[in-house]
Amino acid sequence: MTENQPALTPERQVEAARKAFDEDIERFVRFCDPAQLAQADLETAVAEERAFAEVRARHLGKKSELAAAKKSIGRVAADMRPAFGQLVRSHEEAMVQQVELIEASLKEHIEAQRTARESIDVTMPGRRPRSGHRHPITLLRERIEDIFVALGYAIEDDREIETDFYNFDALNIPDHHPARASQDTFYTTEGFALRTQTSTVQIHAMQRRGVPVRMIAPGRVFRRDTPDPTHNPMFFQVEGLCVDRGITMAHLKGTVAEFLRRMFGPDTVTRFRPSYFPFTEPSAEFDFSCFKCKGSGCRICKNSGWIELGGSGMVHPNVLRAVGVDPQVYSGFAFGLGIDRMCALMYELDDIRLLFENDVRFLEQFE
Amino acid sequence: MLISYNWLRELTNTSLSPQKLRDRLTMVGLAIDAVEMHADDSVLDVEVPSNRPDCLSHVGIAREVTVIERKELVLPEPRSVKMAGRSADLTSVEIKDPDLCPRYAARLVRGVKIGPSPDWLVKRLEAIGQRPINNVADITNYVLHEVGQPLHAFDFHRLSGRRIVVRRAAHGEKLRTLDGLDRELSEDMLVIADAEKAVALAGIMGGEDSEISDRTTDVLIESAYFDPNSVRRTARRLGMDTEASRRFERGADREHVLRAQARCVELICELAGGVATEDAIDVYPQPFVSRVVEFRPERVKGLTSLNVKTDEMVRILTGLGFKSDYFPLEKFTAEVPSWRIDVDQEEDLVEEIARHSGYDQIASELPPSNIPGEYQPTEMKQRSLRRALNACGYDEAITFSFITREEQFELIPALNAEAQTELKNPIIEGATWMRSSLLPGLLNSLRHNLNHGIRDVRLFEIGRVFGVSSDGELPEEPLALTMIATGAAVEENKAQADRELDFFDVKGALEAAVDWMNLSPLVFAGTTAKHLRAGQAAVIKRADGVAIGTLGRLAEAVASAYKFRQPVYVMELDLGSLLSGPERGIQYSPLPRYPSVMRDISLLLNRTVALDEILSAVRNQGVADCRNVMLVGTFAGANIPPDKRSVTLRLEYRSDERTLRDEEVEERHSQLTSSLLQTFGAEQR
Known part of the structure; x- marks a missing residue:
């Protein structure tokens, strides 16, 4: 529009703006039709949205023909002004309505396309390095330690190569006992023994701590067995000791039963049978009700309903005397059980040699 | 030990069924492994404790x-x-080693007719797994299983000089035993x-020469x-290992020698x-x-918490063969029967009473507690260590403490490199030495995995290693931590990794641990180090400078001995020393009030200059x-000379008083830059 051209009347100006709008917007109307909209891919839709934004600015912006027409209301006769205002508003409303319709439709379409494109497969693996695993012996040892610390026990540890005093003499194992033979016990060329039980730690602990004492000693022990599915020349044991005034077998039973309930579940029943160990008198072996079949008989408990687990008893007076404790004043109980055996039971290992082969396919089955 | 139920019933008139007996005997300490039928008999397999040889017989169980x-x-x-004649007129017995043979009794039966045993005897022996031979041999075997006394029958006429001498064998003396072996x-x-010669191995097995045969007429019965x-x-x-030796080596009843012989x-x-x-x-x-043990009935309650009436205690002890002069006193004595070699003090009697009163009658209660529980001082740190290494992808391994001799590894500083502790009696072939390093065990485990097609392996072990004893002292046993890593940096649930592991994976895992x-870095x-490849080996020191171990890539010579065809990284350190090293102190420092300015600098310098x-x-x-100052990265190759590398650092400038102006930062940074260039003869890139 130039100054020289004869000016249109404001009414005509509005009509012209509307007409121009209708022509420009025609190609966008299809976006209100879902079927046609669906044919537009994301890139087209984004380009059209941009183009449409220009169209909108051109026809409805501050510099649009419509805006110019509105400004020329001064040229309208005063009595016609309400009608003119009405006319402008009705066109403007119609145009805005149509624009917003198209805009919303495009926007929604683009959003939907984007969402679809950016959707992820939530079943893909989480991003993390491969995790390692603790050895099953460690898992059980830590559980056992936690239970006994909660019961007021100290965890003790000591040497693995021992003198005969700690491994045999102090434990009241007679001079000619078969356990001392080199058939059953490893000896170094200097004549020291690889400890055959962690009871050795009881002796060290009583010497270090004196009495009363409450301790358990988990650790490696050695016996000269040829490796086979149920034997290893090295295995892990935990040995417990409680010495105080007035300790009785009732305390032994209560403690072992409490431990086994915490280990194998609150329904676990413990049974004590008389037995023989050189370092305890009276002695008892303990069995617990099978955790698998709850006592009705299965493969694990060899259909007996009971699983043999360990040995125990009242500390032999000779053992107390060996560490300078008066058996007339103090009494105590001791118990011992195999961690490897427990491990084999709990995880149903058919070959305990797996424990020390360190096959990754075995190790990664544990926590 | 097999026990015939029918035989047991003759000795006891028991009204318990075999199954009931199984439970009851188990609960007095004679565990029954199995009850099996044998013809019209039931056979109980009794697990007799090693201190109860008196129960290795039907009378003992009865x-x-x-x-x-x-x-x-x-x-x-x-x-x-x-009966006719006196033994002493027909033969003689001389014991040359009374220490080894405190009692020997010989008696003769003349004019016997050797033949098969009657059916009832054959059945009895077969029920308990014994093979019938002939009547005389079967009877000695029968009495052994009845009363537990091993007996031997000699063909009297095969004994040279018709006499018995109990003596030590001569050096190299030969004897063909009944099993036909020389x-x-x-x-x-x-x-x-x-x-003239040995005719039997005392208490173990007779000789073939004097064996009872069809032609035997006179027998000498040894008890x-x-x-x-x-x-x-x-x-x-x-x-x-024979029926006789099993009983003698655990302890027979020397007072029963004559009675068993008479029965035979x-x-x-x-x-x-x-x-x-006669x-x-x-x-x-x-x-x-005989031994006499003083006994205070109150000790039963004191040790077991059981309330047993004194009359009941006396009933149990008397029933088991103890003789007691019981009067209602606080203390009495019990004479131990000759067959109970296991009883010599009060506590032993307490056990007798407790097991026959029933361990199931003992209450079950926790002792009153007045001591707090405690872990080993370093247990929580060791738990953190395990979990950290797990999080970094390392599986925990446990290997045997004995290994084949390995001399190619540098040991942790706490151990003397040459000396190792040797086993006198190993059980696994070659595994003769107590490990002075955990590496050989872990590398063997690695080889096991590689042989099974697993090539991405990260393992660690915590365990004792062993030095050597000197001057009769016990060898030291420091605690070691060892890690090995090889293969790819695997991610969980993914088949393929982006890269291979290297030195810095092991180092990083150790630093994380x-x-x-919470120890100082x-x-x-x-x-x-002799087991590490030159140029890829590090000594590990605690923050206070104490060297505790080594880390690096396994040397080619060692790797090829294990047949490894991919790089293997290994780390071993003295864990005890690490754990006793300085802790990382935690002290709060105030957060910065003014902004930092970061400046990067890239230096081109000799490869030999360490980042540190x-x-x-x-x-x-x-x-x-x-x-x-922090490392951004290093770069080598491309257009950089082979003996150089580029190191990019990021420096942080900040004041606590005010916001630094650009010129100030620039001035400081260029001062630092020129100083670094000069110090290392570097160029700026």
Whole structure:
């Protein structure tokens, strides 16, 4: 529009703006039709949205023909002004309505396309390095330690190569006992023994701590067995000791039963049978009700309903005397059980040699 | 030990079924592994504790049953036999080693007719797994299983000089035993000999020469007591384990020698005919002295918490054969029967009473507690260590403490490199040495995995390693931590990894573990070690400078010995030393009030200049407001000469007083830059 051209009347100006709008917007109307909209891919839709934004600015912006027409209301006769205002508003409303319709439709379409494109497969693996695993012996040892610390026990540890005093003499194992033979016990060329039980730690602990004492000693022990599915020349044991005034077998039973309930579940029943160990008198072996079949008989408990687990008893007076404790004043109980055996039971290992082969396919089955 | 139920019933009149007996005997300490049917009999497989040889017989088990059932033991009635002549007129017994043979009794039965045993006897023996041979041999075997006394029958006429000499074997003396094997004997073995030669291995097995045969007419019945250790030693040495040796080596009843022999003679006369001598030659140089144990009934409650009436205690003890002079006193004495070698003090009697009162009658309660529980001082740190290494992808391994000799590894500083502890009696071939390093065990485990097609392996082990004893002292046993890593940096649930593991994966995992344990960071420096590849080896030091181990890539020579075809990284350190090193102190520092300005710098310098040197050079410059320096990255190759590399650092400048102006930062940074360029002869890139 130039100054020289004869000016249109404001009414005509509005009509012209509307007409121009209708022509420009025609190609966008299809976006209100879902079927046609669906044919537009994301890139087209984004380009059209941009183009449409220009169209909108051109026809409805501050510099649009419509805006110019509105400004020329001064040229309208005063009595016609309400009608003119009405006319402008009705066109403007119609145009805005149509624009917003198209805009919303495009926007929604683009959003939907984007969402679809950016959707992820939530079943893909989480991003993390491969995790390692603790050895099953460690898992059980830590559980056992936690239970006994909660019961007021100290965890003790000591040497693995021992003198005969700690491994045999102090434990009241007679001079000619078969356990001392080199058939059953490893000896170094200097004549020291690889400890055959962690009871050795009881002796060290009583010497270090004196009495009363409450301790358990988990650790490696050695016996000269040829490796086979149920034997290893090295295995892990935990040995417990409680010495105080007035300790009785009732305390032994209560403690072992409490431990086994915490280990194998609150329904676990413990049974004590008389037995023989050189370092305890009276002695008892303990069995617990099978955790698998709850006592009705299965493969694990060899259909007996009971699983043999360990040995125990009242500390032999000779053992107390060996560490300078008066058996007339103090009494105590001791118990011992195999961690490897427990491990084999709990995880149903058919070959305990797996424990020390360190096959990754075995190790990664544990926590 | 197999026990015939029918036989047991004759001795006890038991009213318990075999199944019920199984439970009741188990609960008095004679665990029954199985009850099996044998014809019209049930056979109980009893697990007899090693200190109860008296229960290795039907009478022994029967005695326990009668106490359980409050019944009387029914011993076989003595039978009258035809007797003539005195043994001493026909033969002689001489014991040359009374220490090894405290008692020996010989008695003859003349005019026997050797033949098969009657059916009832065959059935009894077969039920308990014994093979019938002939009537005389079967009777000795029968009496052994009845009363537990091993007996031996010699063909009297095969004994040279018709006499018995109990002596040690001569060096190299030969004897063919009943099992047909020729045995070479030594001087510490006890034999039964005749006038010329050994005719039996005392307490273990007879000789073939004097064996009972169809032609035998006169038999000499031996009933004796041999020293348990002597029998055990000889049996072990010769690899023998017989019904007789099993009983003698655990301890037989030397007071029962004559009664068992009489029972045997009676049965021979009855079943094989013949005339017995009127008496036995009984040489008894070391008579049995019975033990008397003082007993306070209150100790039963004191040790077991059981409330047992004193009358009941006396019933149990008497039933088991103890003689007591009980009056209602606080203390009485019990005379231990000769067959109970396991009882010699009060606590032993408490056990007798407790097991027959029933361990199931003992209450179950926790002792009152007045001591707090505690872990080993480093347990929580070790738990953190394990979890940190797990999080970094390392599986925990446990390997045997004995290994084949390995001399190619540098040991942790706590151990003397040469000396190792050797086993006198290994069980796994070659595994003769106590490990002085955990590496050989872990590398063997790695080889196992590689052989099974697993090539991405990260393992660690925590365990003791062993030094050597000197001057009769025990060897030291420091605790070591060892890690190995090889293959790819695998991600969980993904088949393929983006890259291979290297030195810095192991180093990073170790550093993470040190952080998790809240210890001061470790220091690494280049080193050489015989098992590590030159140029990829580091010594590991605690923050206070104490060297504790090494880390690096396994040397080619070692790797090829294990047949590894991919790089393997290994780390071993003295864990005890690490754990006793300085902790990382935690102290809050105020957050910065003014913004930092970051400046990067890239230096082109010799490859031999270590990052640590550059970083400490920056720190030592003491440039004002320079707060931190961190590595951005290094670059080599492309257009960089092979002996150089580019190192990019990021420096942080910040003041606590005000916001630094650009010019100030620029001035400080260029000062630092030129100083670094000069110090290291570097160029700026």
